Amino acid sequence: MTRFWEFTHSPYFNKHEGVRCLVDYFQKIYPKFTSKNCERNYIHKKLFPKQTHNQKELALLFTYSLRLLEQFLSIEAYKKSSGVQKINTLSALRQKQQYTHYERILQQLEAYLASIPEKDNRFYHLQYQLAAEVNSYYAHRSLHQVDGSIQRKQDNLDAFYLSQKLKDACEMQMRSNILKVQYSSNLLDIIIQEIERDEPQYHSFPAILVYYRIYQMLVREEDLFYQAVYPILEEHQHVFTKEELGDIYNYLQHFCLNQYNKGTASYLEEIFRLYKIQLKNDLLLENEILSEWHYKNIVTTAVRLGETAWVYSFIETYKTKLHPDSKTNAYSFNLASYYYSIGSYDEVLELLLKVEYTDNRYTQGVKALLLRTYYDLGEEEALFSLIDSFRQYILRDKNSSDGRKEGFFNLLRFTKRAFQIKMNLPYQNKEKSSVAFQKLQKNITSSTTIFNRSWLLEKMMEIEEKI
Numbered sequence: 001m002t003r004f005w006e007f008t009h010s011p012y013f014n015k016h017e018g019v020r021c022l023v024d025y026f027q028k029i030y031p032k033f034t035s036k037n038c039e040r041n042y043i044h045k046k047l048f049p050k051q052t053h054n055q056k057e058l059a060l061l062f063t064y065s066l067r068l069l070e071q072f073l074s075i076e077a078y079k080k081s082s083g084v085q086k087i088n089t090l091s092a093l094r095q096k097q098q099y100t101h102y103e104r105i106l107q108q109l110e111a112y113l114a115s116i117p118e119k120d121n122r123f124y125h126l127q128y129q130l131a132a133e134v135n136s137y138y139a140h141r142s143l144h145q146v147d148g149s150i151q152r153k154q155d156n157l158d159a160f161y162l163s164q165k166l167k168d169a170c171e172m173q174m175r176s177n178i179l180k181v182q183y184s185s186n187l188l189d190i191i192i193q194e195i196e197r198d199e200p201q202y203h204s205f206p207a208i209l210v211y212y213r214i215y216q217m218l219v220r221e222e223d224l225f226y227q228a229v230y231p232i233l234e235e236h237q238h239v240f241t242k243e244e245l246g247d248i249y250n251y252l253q254h255f256c257l258n259q260y261n262k263g264t265a266s267y268l269e270e271i272f273r274l275y276k277i278q279l280k281n282d283l284l285l286e287n288e289i290l291s292e293w294h295y296k297n298i299v300t301t302a303v304r305l306g307e308t309a310w311v312y313s314f315i316e317t318y319k320t321k322l323h324p325d326s327k328t329n330a331y332s333f334n335l336a337s338y339y340y341s342i343g344s345y346d347e348v349l350e351l352l353l354k355v356e357y358t359d360n361r362y363t364q365g366v367k368a369l370l371l372r373t374y375y376d377l378g379e380e381e382a383l384f385s386l387i388d389s390f391r392q393y394i395l396r397d398k399n400s401s402d403g404r405k406e407g408f409f410n411l412l413r414f415t416k417r418a419f420q421i422k423m424n425l426p427y428q429n430k431e432k433s434s435v436a437f438q439k440l441q442k443n444i445t446s447s448t449t450i451f452n453r454s455w456l457l458e459k460m461m462e463i464e465e466k467i
Contacts, residue, residue, distance in 0.1 A: 001026075001027055001031075003076070004072050005027045007072045007075075008020055008023045008065070009023075013068065016061075016064055018047070018057075022047060022061050022062070022065050040053075040055065041053050043058065083113065083130075084126070086105055086108065087109070087129050087130055090106060090134075090137070091136075094133070094136065094137050102137065106134065109130060110130075113126065113127065117238050117239060118239055118240060118244075119205075119206065119207060119239040120239065120240055120241060121159075121160055121207050124159035124160035124163060125156075125164075127152070127156040127160075128153060128156035128157045128160050131149050131150070134147075134152075135149040137149075159205055159207070162191060162205075162208045163205065163207040163208045163211060165191055166191065166208060166212055166215055167207075167211045168185070169188050169211075170214050170218060170251055174218060174251060177218070177254070177401065177403065178401060178404065179400070179401055192212075195208070199212075206235075206240075210229065210233060210240075210248065214252075217251070217252075218251065221258065223259070226252070233248065245281075245283050246278070246284065249274055249277070249283060253274050256268075256270045256274070260453075261407060261449055261451065261453065262448050263448070263450075265454060268305060269305065275294075275297070275298050285321065289321060290322055292322060292330035295330050296330060296333065296361075298314060299311055299314065299315060299338065303338065308338065315338060326358075329355055329358060332352070332354040332355050333352070333355045333362060333366065335347075335351055336369060340369060345373050345377055348369065348373050352369065360397060360400070363393065364408070368390075368408075368411070371386055371411070371415060372452070372455060374386060375459065378423070380419070380423065383415075387412045387415070387416050390412055391409065391412055394409065406449050407450055407451040410449065411452055411456065414443065414456055415456065415459075418440060421436050421437055421463055422463050422466075425463070430467055433467050434467050437463060437464065437467060440460070441460060444456065444457070
């Protein structure tokens with residue numbers, strides 16, 4: 001706010017006195033904005049106490065101020081990229097034929113780039129931009145001497161393009177697995193063939209190699225390709241920014257979650273291990289804020305592994321890191337998950353009443369948790385009513401992929417049958433119960449995708465012990 005105030009009071013950027021008055025007012029009340037002190041008539045009276053209210057005049061000031069704010073934010077972002085700033089300086093110096101100063105700035109920039117540990121796609125893009133500028137410099141001066149700038153330009157353009165293309169391919173593949181959407185990526189097959197043709201030449205470009213391996217992992221869905229990512233990540237972790245590492249771990253977890261949902265229980269411990277690594281290295285925090293979905297996924301994973309003491313500590317410790325807008329929802333839902341894990345069903349039902357359906361992930365999560373709670377409480381009417389409404393909700397959901405819908409449908413179908421077997425145990429002979437149990441167990445085993453599979457298998461074991 002202070003920097004924006006200074007920005008609007010600089011005559012280089014703003015000469016409008018009314019805009020300065022408006023920003024003065026907002027700086028004075030910042031950050032305590034209320035419905036009263038931000039009301040239009042109130043603001044106009046504060047700015048122009050001797051004038052009658054003029055909405056058009058005030059609207060114009062807001063328009064000018066908003067444009068300045070957008071410009072300010074752009075410059076703030078620009079200031080964070082010293083490499084881009086120096087390349088633009090080089091371009092300006094070249095056009096003004098200030099060649100001595102150009103050479104000095106060029107040396108500074110090359111030294112700066114050599115000192116950067118991160119070698120992600122943005123690094124290659126910056127190197128490409130620099131090589132393009134230096135190539136223009138030599139062409140502009142008509143220097144007839146050997147210069148490698150055009151070769152560096154091509155090499156870094158290739159590195160940037162391949163790493164960005166593969167990274168986008170990974171993101172598109174993951175989204176198509178989660179959402180009901182298909183993407184097309186021109187030239188991707190050619191890129192994959194090129195890397196497969198001579199993979200060793202790309203070992204010096206970890207940003208290319210790691211996303212190539214991740215893409216294979218997401219497409220082929222085999223543990224062999226998951227394990228192939230680790231040697232690269234461990235060796236070259238220092239070349240990626242925290243943001244980039246967060247993306248990479250997200251892809252690894254997505255793969256593990258898919259494998260877990262397909263029935264490979266050991267992957268749950270792997271997901272938990274990945275989360276703890278990210279928490280330790282602050283990879284999940286963005287501007288000191290923890291996403292409500294990371295919060296939810298970590299709790300869900302730890303609860304399924306029976307880490308009740310750890311998960312309660314996590315819920316309480318990290319609730320202060322949640323965004324204020326999502327704190328109540330996230331805290332209530334995840335604390336309900338914890339209470340379910342220790343069998344405190346009254347607390348579960350009470351906490352779920354506080355959860356607002358702001359996102360379909362909360363809608364699905366609440367319904368799935370209610371499903372388990374009603375099952376354990378033996379609430380037949382409530383359970384069957386929920387199963388019917390949940391099924392209709394999934395059918396109408398246009399954003400979930402077919403695989404995700406199948407996982408929920410199987411959960412609902414098998415939970416209902418398991419509940420019926422459980423409730424009929426006291427009233428029918430063991431042979432009939434055993435036949436129904438064996439049939440259901442066979443159906444569960446043959447189904448590739450079931451959400452909450454481990455919970456369902458736990459309920460099946462409880463039934464088997466009673467037959």
